[in-house]
Amino acid sequence: MRWRWAGVWCGRVAWGMLGLLGAAALYYSTLQPDMLRLGLSVAFPLLMYGTAWVRPVRWGHAFRAALVLGLTGWYVTDPPRNDRIWAQEYAIPADAWQEGNDIHVRHVRNFRYHTPTSYIPAWYDATYRLDGLQSVDLVTSYWAGDAIAHVFLSFGFSDGRHLAISIETRRQARFAYSTIAGFFHHYELFYVTADERDLIGVRTDIRHERVYLYRLNLSPEVREHLFLSYVNAIHDLIGHPQWYNTLTDNCTTGILARAGARLRYRLDWRVILSGHTAAMAYDMDLLGPYDRSRLPDFSALHAASRIIRPPGATLGPDYSRDIRAHLPPPEGPAEP
Known part of the structure; x- marks a missing residue:
């Protein structure tokens, strides 16, 4: 009984x-x-x-x-859609495609922010040379504690330009952001493809978050493969929208998916608690390579990699160069 x-x-x-x-x-x-x-x-x-x-x-x-x-x-x-009434920052998706050595990107976002909620919307089109891809940087942004961060990549080119790409929720204008909502069919998947003055600048200069930038230790072939994976994913979403999921398809797991990482890495607790993603990359020898005599462990590298903005700094044309000026330089290019 x-x-x-x-x-x-x-x-x-x-x-x-x-x-x-x-x-x-x-x-x-x-x-x-x-x-x-x-x-x-x-x-x-x-x-x-x-x-x-x-x-x-x-x-x-x-x-x-x-x-x-x-x-x-x-x-x-229940199908994901592209024809909803979106919040303005997600209203116009980027598109990207390859023509030989040229990568064309339409609608690179470049909002000019006055406050976190007040901005002038702007987009531009750009073309990047694939053989000019020189670096990939990992960016982590903390707005509260150390456990959770927003994580995205920025691709650097030989002409000094950088293209930042962040995997995010595509939020409708009628909804406020909710982490819980991301576990359900509430947001579509969105690749914010932006000028660094927008995607990084709003975090360093407007929201005043703690932002860290690390050079990824990738061979030229891996850099190219990763960038083209992003290009293809951005283009695919134009015709085939997808649902965002807080657990399985978020800012961090999306990067690993684009990199073709094995499942065991996608399930690592440092991916779930995204504030520790850079530490995981360090343990996998994916950062730098940096001078170990100056930066003997991740704690030292982490402290040195924070973007510090001086008083009165502006989001000008030299922003990408300025934020890297005091960061520890890698010792050299990654070996193929």
Whole structure:
């Protein structure tokens, strides 16, 4: 009898969890109008609970199973889209494609920020020489503690230009940002492809976050492969939108996917707690190479790699050069 009641309670807990999960999936969905979305998110768990009183009991189980299967069927066929009303910073996606040695990028974002919420929108088109790709930098930005950071890459070219690319949520204008919402079909995937004065500058000069920049120790072939992987991903999203997911397809796991990293690296706890991603890269010999006599461990490198902006600094045309002026230089190019 005791085991029977234990089984009954375990079943009730499981159904209850499914009810709450379904409510969250509906609440954080993109269904319109909002009253429909909110109404369904309330109705689903109530219906799940109500079926507990259906007799005979097997009919209650059948109704609950039908509700769960129906919700699951809707969820897995709910398509991501590109035609929503987006927040302005995500309104215009970049496109990128290769023509021989030239990489063309349309809509490089270059917003001019006055405050974190006040800016002048701007975009430009650019062409980069693939044989001019000289560096890839890992950027980590902290806005609270040390456990979580926003992580992205910046590609440097021989003509002094840099193209920063950040894998982010594409947020609709009607929604505020929510980490929890990112676990569901709430945001589309978006590659912010931007001038460093926008993507890094807003963090160093406007939001005043703690921003660190590290040179990645990559061979020319790996640099090129990584950049082209980003180019192809950006282009694919134009015709084939994808859902963003906080756990499986976020700013950090997206970088590893583009790099073709093995699954065990994507599941490393330092990827989940993205504030430690640079430390993981250091342990894998992917940073630098730096002078170990001056920077004997990651703690020293981390402290030296913070971007420090002097009082009165502006987001001018020399921003990319200025932020690197005091950073520890790599000892030399990565070996093929």
